[in-house]
Amino acid sequence: MNSINKSQEQLFTNGTVYIDEERKANNIVVKSGKVSAIGVDPEKYQNATIIDLKGAIAYPGFCDSHVHIVEVGIANGGIDLLNCATADEIAKKIAETINNIPKGGLIIGLGFYPNDYLTWSLDDLAKIDKVTGERPVVLIDSLGHNCIINSASIAISKLTSETPIPIGGKVVLQNGKPTGMLCESAMAVACNILFPLINDDLIKKGAEKTLAQWSSFGYTSIVDLMGAPFGRLLKTNICRVMEKENTLPVRINYMYTFASLDEIDGSLSLKDSDTEMVKYGGLKLFVDGAFAAGQAWTKDKNLVGNHGLYYVYTDDSYGKQYNLNRIVEKVNDIGHNIHYHVQGDYAIDAVLNALDAAKAKKGKLTSIHTLIHIAFPTNEQIERIKNFNGSVVATVQPGFWEIEGETTKYYGNKANKCYPIKKIIDAGISTGMSTDFSVSPIELAAPSTIMGIAMTGAGDPDNHPPLTMKSLIKGFTVGSAATTNDEGNYGKLDIGYNADIVVYNKDLYTIAKDKLNKDNPKVISTWISGRKIYQSQ
Incomplete structure (x- = not known):
């Protein structure tokens, strides 16, 4: 550099x-x-x-306004499970790789996508145990919303059928015993104990490699969530070391992932540590689960027979800590930006209702509220978002049109018209473009690749109306900048903007x-x- x-x-x-x-x-x-x-x-x-x-x-310079690069550093030197769906396929890939991984510490795998998460069995667990032995293992799915742990990890995390599970999570049991499949927020029960076993130098090495790739793709900044359903992985120290070493190739706007009302206080002083290249971007809250795993929070039942998974309630029935209205009110009081993971129409409604209440109480929204993903918004919801006049924005992933094609088993034909990005943009809602790597593979990460998908409707223009080049460039620049705390400094090459x-x-x-x-x-x-x-x- x-x-x-x-x-x-x-x-x-x-x-x-x-x-x-x-x-x-x-x-x-x-x-x-x-x-x-x-x-x-x-x-x-x-x-x-x-x-x-x-x-x-x-x-x-382009900004990827929703990505998990630093977190993916945990998988550096781990096991690539892409295209693995069954226990036999996962075990085979582990057996081929495990002897190349230095002994000691936690083994990480990434990328599996099963046909059915909830049917993972004790027999499946035994197949993983057979090839991993006493070495603790965490295998994260391609969505980053579910994981498999082996018996060694179950023992270290002291997971049983009686372990309290956070709202929005599920431990798959058989005969009253954990099978090792942890869905959504249940991941945090084990991963908050297991992830500290990973060496920061290993994470840094993996993050450096991927960040360099993002720079070569044309990105000059990212919004890194530094957290997932497995918990918060706030590794700003790694990014600041890279900045001091002059090896950090993109600006980092990092988010503070939280799950309950009292956790917000942990974010209050983060902005005090901002540097030129590493800045606090705001809060991140999971409202519902992964669309591609049938876990979006929807008003109508999905084909599995439920309404998906949700991390919050709209009242105090699970306690004040998980009341979305109280959470949004507090965020509005402190004036922090916040990103909401919302896929289903019920999740979107819950956030918009909470925003209406917070605005009515304070007279205005004091910061930027970003809706992430937005798989199933209604026309009425899009109009409501628009009426917040720029205080509520979106970041979307056109690449999902290409990779999330197996979701009709959860949502029927409705899934074919998911992510109505053009409708959101045409409504005048400020919309950022993003990858959601590693949910979206690195092959779809370059802005020009995403543009090709978006401008052709991923080969299905009837269900995915194509976007224009103008709207895509705007999305990668000012649209993505609007989701950060640094809007007004980048996104344009106007006088006074960062070069x-x-x-x-x-x-x-x-x-x-x-x-x-x-x-x-x-x-x-x-x-x-x-x-x-x-x-x-």
């Missing part, structure tokens, strides 16, 4: 510079890491450092929608505050 003299002016010229998703100029001037002038006469900047774009196209830039070899608007992919157009470089971070070979 190049260092620069921040007092030295830089002139990005000899190409095209998009100021936002629409406006463009021949050049920009950068001083002290921020855009100081647009469309200047180069003759008047003889002393500036010339950044020759050589005919390339520069855009405001966070991605440079492509071609104009995104000129590429046929079916030709967009990870390598077309090619990312030439990325820049943060005028400092070159990535350079293609």
Whole structure:
């Protein structure tokens, strides 16, 4: 990564510079890491450092506004379980890999997706135990919402049929005994005990590798959730070490994942530790479960015969700590941004009702409330979101159109029209674009790949109305910036904004929608505050 003299002016010229998703100029001037002038006469900047774009196209740096990169560092050197669905397939993959993993500590696997989570049995557990022995193991599914632990991990976490399980969670039992399958918030019962066994150096090594890939894709910032149903994994120390070492290739806006009212207090001083590259982005609350596992909180029963899983109540019936209305009211009182995991229409309604109540009590919403995913919003709910006039925004994942195709077994034909992103955007709701990696595979992480999926409706335009390039660029820039605490500093290349830039070899608007992919157009470089971070070979 190049260092620069921040007092030295830089002139990005000899190409095209998009100021936002629409406006463009021949050049920009950068001083002290921020855009100081647009469309200047180069003759008047003889002393500036010339950044020759050589005919390339520069855009405001892209932001992935919902991703789990630092958390995925826990799986560094672990077992790849992608495409494994049965206990036999999982056990076979473990047997092929386990001897290559150093002994001591926790073994992590990632990526399985079973046909039915709730039928995992003691026989299935025995197959995992046979290949893992006494070594503790946590295997996380491709959604990040469910996990399998072996008998060694069950013993360490002291999990029994009598163990209290947080709201929204389920331990799959057979004959009164845990089978090792932990769904949603039940993961935290074991993982909060097991994950501290993972060495931070191992997490850092995995995070560094993946963050470097995100930079090469064209991202200059991310919103990292640093938590999941398995609990909070707040590893800001790792990110700040990387920043000091000058190896952090993207800005990190991190979230504080919490599950109950009293946990909010743990976030109050986080902003005091903000640095240039690592900043507190706000709170994160799971309201319902994973859509692709049949766990979205829906008004109508799903085909399994229930309404999904939910982490909160809309009253005090489970105690004040889990009353969504009390939680939202407190968040509004302290003025922190917050992201809500909401998939089903009941979950969306619960949040909107709580926001209405908080606004009525205080007279306004004091921060930005981001709705994540939004699989099944109704037209009425979309209108309600719009009527919050920018205080309620969204971040969505067009890549889900391509990877979540097996959900009709839970929702029937309704699943085919999930994630109505165009309808949300057309309503005028500020909408960020994101990957939700590692739920979405790395093959679908590059912005240009996501654009190709979104502009073709993932090959099913009747069910997934395609998006425009303009709305996608806007989503990756100002739309994603709106979900952070740093809106107004990045998302554009206007005067006063950070000079966070991605440079492509071609104009995104000129590429046929079916030709967009990870390598077309090619990312030439990325820049943060005028400092070159990535350079293609």
